[in-house]
Amino acid sequence: MKPFGYVRAGSAEEAADAYASHPGARYLGGGTNLVDLMKLGVEQPATLVDVSRLPLDSVEELPDGGLRIGATVRNSDLAAHPLVRDRYPVLSQALLAGASGQLRNIATTGGNLLQRTRCPYFQDTGKPCNKREPGSGCGARDGVHRDHAVLGHSPQCIATHPSDMAVALSALDARVELYGTDGERSVPAAEFHRLPGDHPERDTEIRPGELITAVVLPAAAAGLPSLYRKARDRASYAFALASVAAVLHTGDGVVQHAGIAFGALAHRPWRARRAEAALLGAAPTAAAFEHAVDLELAAAQPLRDNAYKVRLARNLALDVLTRLAPPANT
Amino acid sequence: MDSDVARGTSASPDSHHSDVTLRVNGKPHTLTVDHRSVLLDVLREDLDLIGAKKGCDHGQCGACTVLVDGRRANSCLLPAVALDGGDITTVEGLSGDGEELHPLQRAFLDRDAFQCGYCTPGQICSALGAVAEAAAGHPSHVTDPAAPSGQPVPLGGDEIRERLSGNLCRCGAYPHIVEAVRDVIS
Numbered sequence: 001m002k003p004f005g006y007v008r009a010g011s012a013e014e015a016a017d018a019y020a021s022h023p024g025a026r027y028l029g030g031g032t033n034l035v036d037l038m039k040l041g042v043e044q045p046a047t048l049v050d051v052s053r054l055p056l057d058s059v060e061e062l063p064d065g066g067l068r069i070g071a072t073v074r075n076s077d078l079a080a081h082p083l084v085r086d087r088y089p090v091l092s093q094a095l096l097a098g099a100s101g102q103l104r105n106i107a108t109t110g111g112n113l114l115q116r117t118r119c120p121y122f123q124d125t126g127k128p129c130n131k132r133e134p135g136s137g138c139g140a141r142d143g144v145h146r147d148h149a150v151l152g153h154s155p156q157c158i159a160t161h162p163s164d165m166a167v168a169l170s171a172l173d174a175r176v177e178l179y180g181t182d183g184e185r186s187v188p189a190a191e192f193h194r195l196p197g198d199h200p201e202r203d204t205e206i207r208p209g210e211l212i213t214a215v216v217l218p219a220a221a222a223g224l225p226s227l228y229r230k231a232r233d234r235a236s237y238a239f240a241l242a243s244v245a246a247v248l249h250t251g252d253g254v255v256q257h258a259g260i261a262f263g264a265l266a267h268r269p270w271r272a273r274r275a276e277a278a279l280l281g282a283a284p285t286a287a288a289f290e291h292a293v294d295l296e297l298a299a300a301q302p303l304r305d306n307a308y309k310v311r312l313a314r315n316l317a318l319d320v321l322t323r324l325a326p327p328a329n330t
Numbered sequence: 331m332d333s334d335v336a337r338g339t340s341a342s343p344d345s346h347h348s349d350v351t352l353r354v355n356g357k358p359h360t361l362t363v364d365h366r367s368v369l370l371d372v373l374r375e376d377l378d379l380i381g382a383k384k385g386c387d388h389g390q391c392g393a394c395t396v397l398v399d400g401r402r403a404n405s406c407l408l409p410a411v412a413l414d415g416g417d418i419t420t421v422e423g424l425s426g427d428g429e430e431l432h433p434l435q436r437a438f439l440d441r442d443a444f445q446c447g448y449c450t451p452g453q454i455c456s457a458l459g460a461v462a463e464a465a466a467g468h469p470s471h472v473t474d475p476a477a478p479s480g481q482p483v484p485l486g487g488d489e490i491r492e493r494l495s496g497n498l499c500r501c502g503a504y505p506h507i508v509e510a511v512r513d514v515i516s
Contacts, residue, residue: 082479100496236495
């Protein structure tokens with residue numbers, strides 16, 4: 001690992017200023033992914049701007065009934081928070097389905113969103129990877145890609161986003177609040193992560209030097225039935241092969257609200273807009289669920305060794321939707 | 331204690347070293363660390379506390395688990411410079427001043443909860459953290475989502491296995507580890 005400088009920021013403003021005045025800087029939250037990537041030589045920051053002690057470590061109830069989650073709230077604390085568990089269970093479940101107890105104690109809300117893909121070619125500096133080194137090629141496309149994307153990939157990159165939490169935030173219509181030297185802005189969580197296209201080196205819409213300050217959960221999703229289900233190679237402590245987060249509200253015999261997102265299928269949490277549109281106003285029957293999910297997954301373009309993901313995601317989604325719909329209607 | 335160190339501000343942020351004060355097993359240590367040093371390195375190389383082990387060095391095996399401000403954490407992923415002022419407990423600190431083993435250490439011996447012992451310090455620190463988390467009402471992946479928020483979570487075998495999944499044991503002592511943890515809870 002190359003030597004680097006270290007600055008501890010006391011405020012978001014101080015952090016953004018420090019980032020701007022230190023070329024090659026990276027923000028340090030919990031560090032569970034960044035420090036790992038530094039050990040691997042994938043990240044070589046000249047300076048770490050430590051934002052882990054910013055006063056952004058609380059979960060606040062908003063006047064409209066939503067929640068603002070500070071960027072430095074640890075994953076374990078967020079998953080255990082009574083308001084999250086009671087009103088947004090899908091978020092708590094997604095967090096608890098990821099990593100290990102000790103990693104969740106370290107990892108932050110902001111850092112979870114900004115974690116990088118676990119594609120082994122990205123993590124190995126001896127291999128070609130357009131995400132790590134634009135223009136070097138993609139080793140995974142014709143290599144080991146059983147865990148890779150089936151939706152929205154590009155010739156340049158077939159990596160998936162590894163976060164469970166982000167899948168729940170997408171389905172919940174959360175927003176990501178950002179602070180930079182140009183001021184504050186807010187981006188829908190479902191649009192925060194990008195598809196790779198010709199620029200797989202850019203994971204998200206964040207601008208250089210911008211800092212995540214909070215994630216806001218909307219009042220509209222509070223208390224609605226929601227569920228997260230994840231399939232992985234072992235029962236615990238593994239990244240998803242496919243996962244589903246869903247928020248489903250039925251009333252008067254029809255679907256009134258549907259927020260569905262798939263994890264581990266694409267370069268970002270895959271918001272299932274087509275499936276949602278098909279379900280809105282429809283009776284929540286097995287046939288309607290199958291129709292909606294198939295409509296969404298028709299866009300899948302599996303690679304040589306990962307076609308299993310399409311069926312896996314379909315089964316997960318049907319199971320989750322069936323469990324969320326009141327039994328009387330199914 | 332140097333006041334600059336206590337405030338945690340580095341006098342020369344462009345340099346590659348900083349002074350930090352860590353309270354380890356109840357004793358304060360002020361030392362100059364290379365920014366590249368993670369807590370595990372400082373414990374083992376600078377403080378001669380070799381209980382926490384370097385297994386994978388990437389946060390995947392849990393052998394380096396210690397308690398930081400009372401919470402279990404992978405010490406291989408924590409830059410020491412970022413922990414200035416932190417309170418660290420390693421396996422060496424569990425028995426206190428006396429010779430008496432911590433009840434969980436005793437239970438690991440009684441239950442034969444290890445073979446080679448390499449993962450054991452991490453298992454024990456992780457289990458202590460996990461028991462405290464459950465008592466504080468933290469749910470796990472296998473906790474019934476309908477369980478009341480904020481209430482202590484009872485730890486059966488499934489809960490213990492899930493909560494300790496971040497600690498690998500290549501000897502496969504898992505069943506005895508679960509029994510040892512059960513002994514301490516009951």
